[in-house]
Amino acid sequence: MKLSKKKKNKQTVFCFNVQHVLPKIFPRKPRDFSLPNSSWGKEMMELYNHYNRLTADQSVYLCCVSSGGAYLSKIIQSKARLFTRNIRDPGAAFEYVLFFRQDKLKCVCIFQAGHLLEGPPGHVHGGAIATMIDTVTGTHASLLSAPVMTANLNVNYRSPIPLGSTVLIESILDKEDGRKMYISCRVTSTDGSKLHTEATGNCPQPGESSEGPSHL
Numbered sequence: 001m002k003l004s005k006k007k008k009n010k011q012t013v014f015c016f017n018v019q020h021v022l023p024k025i026f027p028r029k030p031r032d033f034s035l036p037n038s039s040w041g042k043e044m045m046e047l048y049n050h051y052n053r054l055t056a057d058q059s060v061y062l063c064c065v066s067s068g069g070a071y072l073s074k075i076i077q078s079k080a081r082l083f084t085r086n087i088r089d090p091g092a093a094f095e096y097v098l099f100f101r102q103d104k105l106k107c108v109c110i111f112q113a114g115h116l117l118e119g120p121p122g123h124v125h126g127g128a129i130a131t132m133i134d135t136v137t138g139t140h141a142s143l144l145s146a147p148v149m150t151a152n153l154n155v156n157y158r159s160p161i162p163l164g165s166t167v168l169i170e171s172i173l174d175k176e177d178g179r180k181m182y183i184s185c186r187v188t189s190t191d192g193s194k195l196h197t198e199a200t201g202n203c204p205q206p207g208e209s210s211e212g213p214s215h216l
């Protein structure tokens, strides 16, 4: 993948290490699902290496175990898994890694869509795309403040994503208004030439009276 000079300059600021945040949230050392595995295609690897080079350390995150809410039964709590990381077969479903700019105003996610995510024949299911957008906007908003819940997500599907392909999901903070964070997101081909999906989300920090994201 060739990156234009302009794009390179823009991307050199992605250097926030999400792992620094994790110990506060997850008491056990999680398996890092964002590390490369044998299912990652050439494009996914090249992009990963590109963004990783811009970081001082490995700027990757993700764990599959959810700590679960106190209201859950012990059985459900022990079996709870982060939805996007609950399929152990590498490459079968959601393969992704997130990078954040140091000021946290922008985030980029490299996403390779596996064969279990089929919707229309040969293409990715709209719910799977929305799941990834929700993951990116929700994680982005959580890093900006504190764990959030998605209150509203508007998704416009512009062109289908071929199954097995790698795409970029980029989010930016549009506006912060008290507890509410407005984040917009674009899913594009890796060279940015094709727009697949656009979305806007409102992710407030839950108020004291609401249940809140106890799993984070």
Ligand SMILES: CCCCCCCCCCCCCCCC(=O)SCCNC(=O)CCNC(=O)[C@H](O)C(C)(C)COP(=O)(O)OP(=O)(O)OC[C@H]1O[C@@H](n2cnc3c(N)ncnc32)[C@H](O)[C@@H]1OP(=O)(O)O
Pocket: 021, 025, 134, 135, 138, 139, 142, 143, 145, 146, 147, 148, 149, 150, 151, 152, 178, 179, 180, 202, 204, 205, 206, 207, 208, 209, 210, 211, 212, 216
């Ligand atoms: C720390 C680093 C961590 C990093 C590592 C993270 C790891 C993690 C990885 C996984 C990342 C996955 C991320 C998934 C994110 C979900 O998928 S969350 C699951 C889906 N969402 C839900 O289930 C939320 C259900 N809804 C609710 O619980 C409550 O409605 C909410 C959203 C918490 C808000 O309730 P509340 O706190 O009582 O707030 P409320 O006063 O009603 O409203 C607050 C403000 O938001 C506005 N609002 C409320 N609802 C709406 C709406 N639907 N539309 C527009 N505005 C609304 C209100 O108008 C209000 O505005 P103001 O009046 O203040 O101007």
